[in-house]
Amino acid sequence: MTPGQQDARSVVAGQALAIAAAWSPVGAPAGWSLTAETLVAIAEEDVLLDLAAEIPLDRLPPLLLAAAVSFLVRERRPPMVRHYPEPGGSRPPPDPGFRAELVEFARAERDGLAELCATHRYQMNEVGRCADVLPVLAMIAEEDDRPLAVVDLGTGAGLGLHLDRYHYTYRTAGSPDRTVGEPSSPVRLTCEVRSGGDRLPVPSALPVVADRVGVDVEPLDVADPHTFAWLAACVPPEAGAVTRFAAAAAIARADPARAVRGNLLDVLEDVVDSIAPEALVCLVDTYVHVFLPPADLRRFDRLLAGLGRRRDLEWVSVDPLVPLGPDARAGVQGLDVPADWVRDARAGGVFGVVGRVRIRGGRRSGTVLGRAHPGAAWLEWR
Incomplete structure (x- = not known):
């Protein structure tokens, strides 16, 4: 094994352990254990690594390999499919x-897994993150x-564009549940509010x-079966x-939202210009x-500044x-992040920082509002 191959194995192993710790830390709901x-x-395990x-x-x-395993298990239906929820x-x-x-499945299906990883990209459409975005909106x-115009950056299958058609439950220990949304919606999003529940702006x-x-x-x-x-x-x-x-994908199939193909840095200006001037444009970015x-x-940042000189934005x-990873130091919005969060991130705690940047009359301001589990299992509000 060359030094370069050994380095790649070390980096990938570190990534895998960090993601496992983030999604299923001590005290996490038991349902996340299979992911970890x-x-x-x-x-x-050598064959997987x-x-x-x-x-x-x-x-x-x-993440890409884990998805490839899940795809082939569900397609081939070996006995181990029993471990995967429906x-x-x-x-x-x-x-x-x-x-x-x-390990045995990976050894037997090595070629198929390698082909999937070579021809696909990891794309997690976690609709649960709408529970993090809703309080900010x-x-x-x-x-x-x-009126609000939602522009979902890195939209994937567009599940986040239908956040106003879902039902939300915010659960805080010792307090009644707070709910909002379509009572009959098949998409039911429940989020544990670990701190700041009394300040969380549930409309x-x-x-x-x-x-x-x-x-x-x-x-x-999502209308395409593959x-x-x-x-x-x-x-x-x-x-x-x-x-x-599955429930959110059914809504997206039945009522697809407008989607623009292209690098967000290249097409965002035209997208914003296409929105009626009386609307307030809200750019939404979850793990992009x-x-x-x-x-x-x-x-x-330069693009946002230019757009903000022409119209108000969020x-x-x-x-x-x-x-x-261990060199984490800043949020993507350039906002002040609590020092203990930086320490947590460097120690392997991957979480989403919930932030809001507001541009009015060309002037920019912003604040960090909270942090959230990558799979939307919990939310902390500042």
Whole structure:
């Protein structure tokens, strides 16, 4: 093994363990354990780590391989499929034999897994993150009576564009649940509020979305069976996650929102110009800017400043600190982040920083509002 191969294995193993710790830390809901077990196995089992180390680092090797495993398991239906939850179902019981079955499956299906990883990209459409975005939009709607136009950056399948058609429950220990949204919606999003529940701006009614448009290098059509199957495989194998993805995908199929294909830095100006001038444009970014290189983050800031000189804007972000890993030091919006959050991120705690940037009359201001579990299981509000 060359030094370069060894370095790749070390980096990928570190990524896998960090993601496992973020999604299923001590005290996490038991349903997230299968996600963590898969990622830990990728870090520790040679047949899985070798496969992951062959994937370019910018394609998120641990997550891409985990998705490829899920895709093939659901397609081939081997006995180990029993470990994976189905939409609308409950969590399968824990099984200490899972890792051995996973290793054997990877060994038998090595070529198929390698081909999937070479021809696909990881694309997790976590509709649960709408529960992180909604309170920020509620704040905006409370302060500004203009109709809201939601522009979802890196929209993927566009599930976040229908956030006004979902039902939300915010649960704080020792307090009654706070709910809002469509009572009959098949998409039921429940989020544990670990702190700041008394300050969380849960509206009495969902904000009205007057216009909605998604931007993505490759917008994804959930009406295509293969695309749907791959996106479903990218969803963590947690019962709630797979259920809400399937329900949200059904809404997106029935009523697709407008999508623009292209790099957000190249097409955003035209997208914003296409929105009626009386609307307040709300740019929404969940786990997109964290993957932009520093030069592109700076370019986005310049683009935002230029757009803000022409019309009022809001930018809602739910992104981990950058760069990912032990060198994490800042949020993507350039806002002041609590020092203890920086320490947590450097110690391997991947979480989304919920931030709001407000531009009025060309003047920019912003604040960090909270932080959230990457799969929307919990939210802390400042």
